[in-house]
Amino acid sequence: MSQATRRPNRSDTSSDGDPEAAGETVLAVDDLQKTYGDGDDAVHAVDGVTFAVDRGEVVGVLGPNGAGKTTTIKSILGLVVPTAGTVEIAGVNAQDDPRAVYQHVGAMLEGARNTYWRLTVAENLRFFAALGGRDPDAARDRHERLLQQFNLDDKADEPVNELSRGQKQKVSLAATLARGTDVVFLDEPTLGLDVEASVELRRELRRLADEEDITIVLSSHDMDVVESVCDRVVILSEGSVIADDPVEDLVGVFETHAYRVTVEGQVPSGVRTQLTDGYHTENWDVLEDRTRFDVTLADGDTLHGVLDVLQAADRQLLDVDGLEPDLEDVFLDVTDTAPGSDADEGGDAE
C-alpha cells in the first residue's frame, strides 16, 4: 500500500468557486457545530462542518470512528440539535421549518432496521408513503416500479422478517424512497451485506442518482462502496472537514506521488541509507539481479532526486511504476495527517 504524505488541498480540486461547474444545490451545510457538555468536559463532536451537495450528486461522508460522521448526518436531519450552524435543504432552513424539509428528505439509518418487519414489503411502502404525506393508493404505480427496480416484486406480499438481509436493506431503501423523497441519507447502507447484494445495492444507488436525479449522502466504512458510487467525498476528522473533493481528483492527487522503483543489481547499503533517510521508502525487496522498493514523495519532492541518488551510485534503472492508490489509501493518508488526528481519541458521541 502506498503511503502518500500530501494532504489534498481543497482548492486544488474542489469545484467550489466555479459557478459554471456547480449544479443546483439541494443541501447546504454551513459551519455546523455540535458540542456535548461544557467547560473542560466539552466534546466538540462536529466542529464547523461546511459543505454543499448538488442535485443528483452522490456524496460520501467518510472519517475514522469518532470523526463526527453520524453526528453530522443526524444534525442535518434534525435528529440531533446542533449547537450552531445552519442547514438548508431544497432552499428551506432545516432548523426553522423541519416539517417542510422532511417533505424532501429520507434516511436509512442503522442498517436494515428502518421498517416494520412484521408487515409485508408492500404494506411497509404504503405506510411510509402515508407517513410522508403521500396518498398510498396514488403512489401504487411508483411502489410497483420501486419493487421491480429492487428485484423485490415477487416479495411484495412477504413479511420483511422472512427476507434475507440484503433484501431487508433494499426494502429499507425502497421505503425511504416510497415517501417521494429527493434527498436521501444512508448510514452504512451495505453493512453486513454479502458481495453480490452489496454490488446490486451500489448499482441501484448509482442508477437513482443518474436516472432519477436523487441526491444521496452516504456514510460508509467500505471504501469500495464509496469509490464505486460517490461522485465526491467529504472526509471528516475530529469533527472537521479535512477534504472535500471529487473521488477521482482526490485519488489523482496521490497517484503521481508513489512509485515502485526497480534497479539492476543490489543497492549498496550506504545508498539505501541515503534513500531511506531522505525519502519515505518501504517494501524493499532484494532479488538476485535486481532491487525493488516503493517510494512515496512528499510535497515539493520530485522523483528526480531519487533517481539522481541511484545514478550517482551507478545503479541502472530498470523500471519506475506509478502506484495507483485507491480511495482507502487516500483516506488513510488524509486522516492520518489531519491536525490532531487520532482515531482512538475521537471525541464523537456516535
Add this chain to the structure above:
Amino acid sequence: MSAPTQSAGFDTGPRGYLRYFLAAFRKRLLLLLRYPVNTISQFGTILLVFFVVFYGGRAVAPTAISDSIEGIIVGYLLWSMSITAYSGLSWGVTREAQWGTLEQLFMSPFGFGPVMVVKMVVNVLESFLWGALTLLVMMTVTGHWLAVDPLTVVPLGALALAPAVGIGFFFGGLAIRFKRIENAFQLMQFFFIGLIAAPVAQYPLMKWLPLAQGSQLLQTAMKDGVALWNLPAGEVAVLVATAVGYLALGYAAFHYCQRWARREGVMGHY
C-alpha cells in the same frame, strides 16, 4: 439553492393527516389479525387476571365480592383500558427505538408530535375494542349487567382514559431520553389500581388525581344508569379539566424529552 420541487405531490394538511391516521390504524389492525396467537394471548391475559380476581375473591370472601362486583367490573374495565392506552405509548416508543423506526416517525412532514398523537388515538381505539370485549365477558361471567349507554360510556371512558394517555406520553418521553425504563412502566400499572380505587367520596381532593374522577363518574354512570347529561356539571367539569390537564402535561413532557434527547444526541439510540 433550489426551491422545493416535490411539494405538489404531498398533502400534509387535514386530508393527508387523515390518510396517515388510516394507514396507522390499518397497520395496527393488520398486526392484530396477522398474529392471532399474540392477539388472543393479549386478550386472554386481561381476562385471566379478572378471573383470578373474581373467582379467587369469591372463594375467599364471597359476600364482599358479591357486594362490590359492579364496582370491580367498572374499575377493572377502566384499569385494563388504561393499561392498553398507556403501554401502547410507553412500550410503543421503546419498541420503535429498538426497531430503528422512531427516527422515521420523527422525520415525518406531519411533525413528530402529530404522528405520536395518531399513535395515541389508535391505542385508545384499541383499548376501547378490548374494553368492550372484556366488559361483555365480565358481565356474562358474573351475571351482573351494567348500564352501557354508548352516548354516556364512550365519552366518559375517553375522558377517563386521557390522564393515562398523558402518563403514557410522559413515560414515552422518558423512554426516548433515558431508554431502559421498562421497570418503571410496569410499576405504573399498580399505581393505576390505586388511582382508580381512590376514595374520592371520602377525600374530594383526590378527584384531581389522574383516573380517579373518571373512575368515579364511570361507576355512577354504569352502576346507577345515570346518563352523561344527568351527571353533576361540576363533576363533569373536573373530569374534563383533569383529562385535558394531564394529557397536555404528558404531551408537553414528551415534547420536552424528545428535544432533550436530540440535544444529547440520543434520539433513537437503544
